[in-house]
Amino acid sequence: MTPETQIKVPEDYKKKLPRDVAIALETCVRCGLCTESCHYYKSNPKSDFIPAYRAEVFRRILRKKDYSEKSLGAMSDIAFSNCTLCRRCVMTCPLGVDTGLLMREARGLAVASGTAPEILVQLADTAISRGEDIEIFREMFLENIKALEEEVRQLTGDPQAVIPVDKKGADILFVALSGAHSIIPPSILFHYAKANWTLSFFEASNYGVLIGDKDRAKRIVQRIVDEAKRLGVKEIVVGECGHAYNTLRWEAPKWFDGGFPFRVRSIIEVMAHLIQEGRLPLDKSANPEPVIYHDACNLTRNGGLLEEPRIVLRAAVKDYREMSPNRDDSYCCGGGGGIIAVPEWDSKRMEAGKPKAEQIKATGAKVVIVACDNCRIQINDLNEHYKLGINIGGITETVVKAILKAVKGS
Amino acid sequence: MDFTNPSYLVLIVSLVVGLGGILVRVAMLLGHSAPKDPSPPRVSPFKSIVYAYTIGMLPWKKESARLHKLVYLRGVLLHLGVFTSIVLLWLSLFVDAKSLYGSVAFSPLLGLGFLAGLAAVIVRIADKNLRALNRPDDFISLILVTLIILSAFGYVLSITSREVFWGAASAVLLYLPWSKIPHVAYFFFAKNVFGIYFGRRGVMPAPKKSI
Numbered sequence: 001m002t003p004e005t006q007i008k009v010p011e012d013y014k015k016k017l018p019r020d021v022a023i024a025l026e027t028c029v030r031c032g033l034c035t036e037s038c039h040y041y042k043s044n045p046k047s048d049f050i051p052a053y054r055a056e057v058f059r060r061i062l063r064k065k066d067y068s069e070k071s072l073g074a075m076s077d078i079a080f081s082n083c084t085l086c087r088r089c090v091m092t093c094p095l096g097v098d099t100g101l102l103m104r105e106a107r108g109l110a111v112a113s114g115t116a117p118e119i120l121v122q123l124a125d126t127a128i129s130r131g132e133d134i135e136i137f138r139e140m141f142l143e144n145i146k147a148l149e150e151e152v153r154q155l156t157g158d159p160q161a162v163i164p165v166d167k168k169g170a171d172i173l174f175v176a177l178s179g180a181h182s183i184i185p186p187s188i189l190f191h192y193a194k195a196n197w198t199l200s201f202f203e204a205s206n207y208g209v210l211i212g213d214k215d216r217a218k219r220i221v222q223r224i225v226d227e228a229k230r231l232g233v234k235e236i237v238v239g240e241c242g243h244a245y246n247t248l249r250w251e252a253p254k255w256f257d258g259g260f261p262f263r264v265r266s267i268i269e270v271m272a273h274l275i276q277e278g279r280l281p282l283d284k285s286a287n288p289e290p291v292i293y294h295d296a297c298n299l300t301r302n303g304g305l306l307e308e309p310r311i312v313l314r315a316a317v318k319d320y321r322e323m324s325p326n327r328d329d330s331y332c333c334g335g336g337g338g339i340i341a342v343p344e345w346d347s348k349r350m351e352a353g354k355p356k357a358e359q360i361k362a363t364g365a366k367v368v369i370v371a372c373d374n375c376r377i378q379i380n381d382l383n384e385h386y387k388l389g390i391n392i393g394g395i396t397e398t399v400v401k402a403i404l405k406a407v408k409g410s
Numbered sequence: 411m412d413f414t415n416p417s418y419l420v421l422i423v424s425l426v427v428g429l430g431g432i433l434v435r436v437a438m439l440l441g442h443s444a445p446k447d448p449s450p451p452r453v454s455p456f457k458s459i460v461y462a463y464t465i466g467m468l469p470w471k472k473e474s475a476r477l478h479k480l481v482y483l484r485g486v487l488l489h490l491g492v493f494t495s496i497v498l499l500w501l502s503l504f505v506d507a508k509s510l511y512g513s514v515a516f517s518p519l520l521g522l523g524f525l526a527g528l529a530a531v532i533v534r535i536a537d538k539n540l541r542a543l544n545r546p547d548d549f550i551s552l553i554l555v556t557l558i559i560l561s562a563f564g565y566v567l568s569i570t571s572r573e574v575f576w577g578a579a580s581a582v583l584l585y586l587p588w589s590k591i592p593h594v595a596y597f598f599f600a601k602n603v604f605g606i607y608f609g610r611r612g613v614m615p616a617p618k619k620s621i
Contacts, residue, residue, distance in 0.1 A: 259448030
């Protein structure tokens with residue numbers, strides 16, 4: 001294929017776009033007022049990093065029907081590596097143009113035309129194939145969970161503590177990420193909350209969403225939906241993953257006729273609820289250092305969890321502080337939208353994370369609580385790159401520390 | 411109404427083309443599918459839509475307006491100038507606005523609107539970032555609406571004739587279907603989508619702070 005090779009894109013591609021995308025395509029007047037809202041532009045004030053510029057590249061391709069390898073490749077690079085889909089620009093646009101939505105659509109076009117980063121497509125396909133036959137990894141998964149269960153028993157001092165899997169009649173299906181850090185703290189939390197729960201066989205992350213491919217995204221979600229229906233749970237609780245929460249709570253119901261027959265909540269909402277009901281024993285002295293919370297874009301701006309993390313942290317730490325700006329105004333850390341999985345974009349990622357690094361530095365806090373795994377990796381890397389001298393922790397593990405201190409005194 | 415006046419006839423034809431063009435473009439927009447969203451909202455999006463059109467548009471509520479107060483003001487003045495010109499155009503179809511008591515009162519808004527338009531053209535040329543964003547349509551649309559404001563300004567002050575005003579209006583209307591000017595209609599759709607998206611999620615208006 002040469003750069004001039006024309007890629008076959010359906011003639012009616014533009015006509016078939018959903019209305020919200022069509023509105024975002026048509027409404028921008030290129031006033032440039034979104035410019036400073038973007039963390040990429042803030043750390044490197046190049047015109048290429050203006051949100052409206054990125055959207056304009058996509059618009060130009062559709063307007064001119066320029067589906068050459070070169071143009072789609074350039075668009076793909078912009079959509080995947082110059083935008084984390086954080087939607088901060090949408091909040092500042094005088095007209096409310098959803099440039100994040102356009103970038104997601106551009107990603108979808110890149111996938112359909114074969115110009116998307118292969119690694120991200122492969123990650124989505126791996127998750128799909130895992131869902132097609134769980135028997136292949138079932139035994140290994142159960143063995144790993146047994147080992148984690150042992151750790152939970154040690155930490156709680158309760159030999160009866162369990163990590164239930166495949167439990168019919170459970171109220172909660174907890175969908176974690178891969179890794180002990182995503183399973184042990186919630187297991188301890190559910191243990192002390194006396195929750196009737198079960199752990200999902202599948203991990204929450206959804207690369208189908210990150211590559212803007214609704215078909216793949218739906219197939220990844222389908223595994224969890226089928227599991228929830230099979231077990232008859234009342235709700236799905238999503239672990240500390242921003243895009244997984246946003247997907248399961250807000251996006252995926254649109255892909256299934258009539259939505260879901262169960263509720264979807266984030267573990268942050270569950271903790272806030274338990275705390276407000278006084279159902280968790282907490283000792284703040286377990287977390288004595290100054291703590292700040294990083295508002296992950298998919299949890300806050302795109303997820304609506306503005307106050308819940310603050311309710312939780314105020315109850316679990318001694319010295320809670322805020323970054324500025326925060327909540328829906330917060331800057332993206334630069335690690336969202338799947339960029340973290342592509343090693344060749346590491347330096348771009350570090351540069352884009354500069355505003356967040358500066359925000360963290362300005363607070364003087366020693367601990368940054370992050371409730372999204374991608375953000376957590378990014379802030380860890382920013383810590384090293386910008387020598388911030390901070391510790392990074394998850395919100396559930398922070399609460400669990402306070403629980404264990406209250407219950408066991410350690 | 412003077413059907414023997416050629417500039418009047420041109421204006422009427424232009425009105426049909428311009429308004430018809432907007433209607434066609436809006437119809438095309440509505441032709442796109444809008445899947446239902448069954449996810450249970452945290453807050454009624456109605457409140458958020460109202461917020462998006464009202465408090466959410468105030469300059470201190472938008473970071474972009476806080477950072478660019480002059481640009482915000484320029485935008486407000488330009489749009490006030492355009493809307494004043496539209497009102498004047500409508501009046502001029504039925505009665506010579508010059509004979510209307512108080513029509514000269516429009517002149518400050520029109521004058522400021524013209525200056526805002528002129529400034530916007532200059533900034534679009536001078537600003538590096540805007541140069542990167544510009545399409546030819548940005549200049550054509552901006553220059554045309556600035557000219558309609560200028561001609562309206564001249565008209566209420568009896569400097570130029572009604573025919574000149576109508577001529578400028580006809581140019582805008584004839585170009586309108588192919589321009590970015592229909593954002594005046596798209597604005598409402600975009601604000602609705604914006605309000606529904608952030609409203610359902612309970613992001614906007616911001617919930618009562620817990621701390």
